[in-house]
Amino acid sequence: MNTEAAPPTHSIAAFLRGYSEERRLLGLRSECGFVSATWGLLCPQCGKRDLREVTLSGHGRIAAFSVQTVPAEEFVNDAPYAYIVVELEEGGRVTGWIPGVRTEEELRIGERVRWVSSYRPGVQFERERSAPEGTG
Numbered sequence: 001m002n003t004e005a006a007p008p009t010h011s012i013a014a015f016l017r018g019y020s021e022e023r024r025l026l027g028l029r030s031e032c033g034f035v036s037a038t039w040g041l042l043c044p045q046c047g048k049r050d051l052r053e054v055t056l057s058g059h060g061r062i063a064a065f066s067v068q069t070v071p072a073e074e075f076v077n078d079a080p081y082a083y084i085v086v087e088l089e090e091g092g093r094v095t096g097w098i099p100g101v102r103t104e105e106e107l108r109i110g111e112r113v114r115w116v117s118s119y120r121p122g123v124q125f126e127r128e129r130s131a132p133e134g135t136g
């Protein structure tokens with residue numbers, strides 16, 4: 001490996017710190033417009049190394065989900081829960097989870113969710129129940 005390359009402006013450690021300590025959801029943005037909440041070095045859209053760290057709003061909508069009743073060991077105290085893919089307001093997607101979801105009837109595609117800062121593993125979300133429905 002060539003160790004003389006410029007170090008990236010972002011790191012996995014910073015992401016994890018953001019989740020649990022700084023109470024913000026970090027993401028990456030490329031000049032081409034690509035946004036991601038998943039850590040990486042290269043923009044998958046244009047291939048450049050121009051990803052810059054941004055703070056994401058943490059608001060988005062459920063793009064896909066499934067309810068897990070047989071959890072990985074790190075989630076054993078939280079099952080059943082929903083494993084979700086969230087389409088963020090900024091346009092990127094992130095995989096995360098919502099504790100306490102027992103059946104697939106409890107969620108729907110397009111439902112609004114928001115990220116919650118948590119010491120639990122993974123990227124945790126909650127449903128935005130306080131926001132009034134209706135503008136559909």
Ligand SMILES: [Zn+2]
Pocket residue numbers: 030031032033034043044045046047048
């Ligand atoms: Zn790009």
